[in-house]
Amino acid sequence: MDVVNQLQRQFIDYSASLHREGFLDDQFTQLQKLQDDNSPDFVVEVASLFFEDCEKLINNMARALEQQQGVDFRQVDASVHQLKGSSSSIGAMRVKDVCVAFRSFCEAQNREGCLRCLQQVTHEYSLLKNKLQTLFRLQQQILAAGGSIPVVE
Amino acid sequence: MELMKSENIVQDRQPQPQEEEEIMQQEEEEEQRFHVLAVDDSVIDRKLLEKLLKASSYQVTCVESGEKALEYLGLLHHSSPASSSSQHHHQETQGHKVNLIMTDFSMPGTSGYDLLKRIKGSSWKDVPVVVMSSENVPSRISMCLEGGAEEFMLKPLQLSDLHKIQAHLLKSLPHS
Numbered sequence: 001m002d003v004v005n006q007l008q009r010q011f012i013d014y015s016a017s018l019h020r021e022g023f024l025d026d027q028f029t030q031l032q033k034l035q036d037d038n039s040p041d042f043v044v045e046v047a048s049l050f051f052e053d054c055e056k057l058i059n060n061m062a063r064a065l066e067q068q069q070g071v072d073f074r075q076v077d078a079s080v081h082q083l084k085g086s087s088s089s090i091g092a093m094r095v096k097d098v099c100v101a102f103r104s105f106c107e108a109q110n111r112e113g114c115l116r117c118l119q120q121v122t123h124e125y126s127l128l129k130n131k132l133q134t135l136f137r138l139q140q141q142i143l144a145a146g147g148s149i150p151v152v153e
Numbered sequence: 154m155e156l157m158k159s160e161n162i163v164q165d166r167q168p169q170p171q172e173e174e175e176i177m178q179q180e181e182e183e184e185q186r187f188h189v190l191a192v193d194d195s196v197i198d199r200k201l202l203e204k205l206l207k208a209s210s211y212q213v214t215c216v217e218s219g220e221k222a223l224e225y226l227g228l229l230h231h232s233s234p235a236s237s238s239s240q241h242h243h244q245e246t247q248g249h250k251v252n253l254i255m256t257d258f259s260m261p262g263t264s265g266y267d268l269l270k271r272i273k274g275s276s277w278k279d280v281p282v283v284v285m286s287s288e289n290v291p292s293r294i295s296m297c298l299e300g301g302a303e304e305f306m307l308k309p310l311q312l313s314d315l316h317k318i319q320a321h322l323l324k325s326l327p328h329s
Contacts, residue, residue: 027309034204034312042204049197081259085287086197089309 004147011138015152018135023128028091029152047132050090054125057083061118065111076114077106083121094124187322188212188249192222192256192268193285202255202310209315214249219263222256228275251280252322257308258286258293266297273301281321285310 018024035042060079065071084099086092098121105113139149189211191202199215206213216222223229254272258265265284272282281303286293294305303321306314 030309030311031201034201034208036208038207039204046197046200049200053195053197082195085195085308088287089195089197089201 004142004145007138007142007145008147008150011135011142012150012152014135014138018131022093022097023131025091025093027089031091032151044136046090047136050086050092051125051129053086054083054095057086058118058122058125061114061121065114065118071109071111071114073106073109073114077103080106080117092124092128095121095128098124186210186212187252188214189253189255190222190225190251191215192217192219192254192260192265194218194257194260198257198308205310205312205315208312209319219256219260219265219268222254222268223263223271226251226272226275226277228271228277251277253281253283253318255283255285255318258284258297259288266300269297269300269302281324283318283321 019028031043031046039045057079061076064076064079080099080102084096084103087095087099098117102114102117102121105117142149189206191199191206191213193199193202193215194217196217199217203213203215214225216225220229254268254277256265256268263271265286269282269284272278272280278301282301283304283306284297284302285306285308287308289307297305304317306317
């Protein structure tokens with residue numbers, strides 16, 4: 001039982017740090033609360049959908065910004081808007097915040113600003129992906145050791 | 154509840170009277186639950202909405218576009234409202250009633266607002282429509298409410314938002 005307690009403490013601490021550092025906000029906690037016996041992998045499933053969506057949208061933005069003949073900023077903005085929505089729905093606060101800035105640059109038709117935001121959003125997305133994978137791994141370890149996932153407020 | 158034994162081939166087997174009763178009971182229970190049609194082009198938001206609604210014991214059908222929603226409601230090829238013969242007939246499509254429609258506002262093609270107007274101009278006009286958006290734009294909110302939306306909700310939705318929806322569903326029950 002000591003192993004389980006240790007893992008649970010690690011999970012709680014890690015979760016708290018992700019919130020403290022702004023990677024996750026309350027919406028992520030809401031998702032965790034929705035997970036139940038009927039859908040024990042709900043959060044992992046939503047996260048996977050989010051990562052897939054992120055990659056697709058980032059690629060769209062990159063392609064649109066690469067256009068030498070003239071960037072279609074509305075197209076870039078459409079992708080950023082979608083990413084902003086998804087990140088908000090999952091509680092990916094830092095990704096969402098970059099999207100807010102990104103949209104301003106789209107509106108201003110500022111290619112340099114957009115490229116910088118694209119870099120930032122790509123960076124935040126990879127960071128978050130790594131951290132969530134770590135969190136999910138901890139969860140798996142707790143379950144494998146016979147413990148239950150603590151509910152973190 | 155064991156409806157079918159594993160060694161039997163489903164399609165060739167006639168249900169026994171007791172099982173028939175169980176099947177009917179299950180279908181009746183499903184009929185009694187509120188059925189929500191959820192429309193959103195975001196796969197993540199669809200998954201989230203479906204979970205929220207199922208967690209509140211609603212039956213859910215998710216579609217990914219305004220066009221798909223119109224198709225589901227049988228409105229895709231009609232340019233004018235169908236003449237009303239009986240209320241029950243028009244509240245059903247594909248054998249399923251629809252008690253509530255929840256739609257995202259910003260969707261490519263047929264927007265949530267377009268969908269709202271089409272619904273309110275059809276035989277489905279008495280079904281409450283809730284419009285959702287990630288953006289808090291007052292003019293957008295009043296436009297939707299004036300267009301006949303029962304409620305406008307900000308995304309991301311939470312379980313507490315579902316309580317408001319319950320009130321609308323109870324209001325819309327047919328008077329018998």
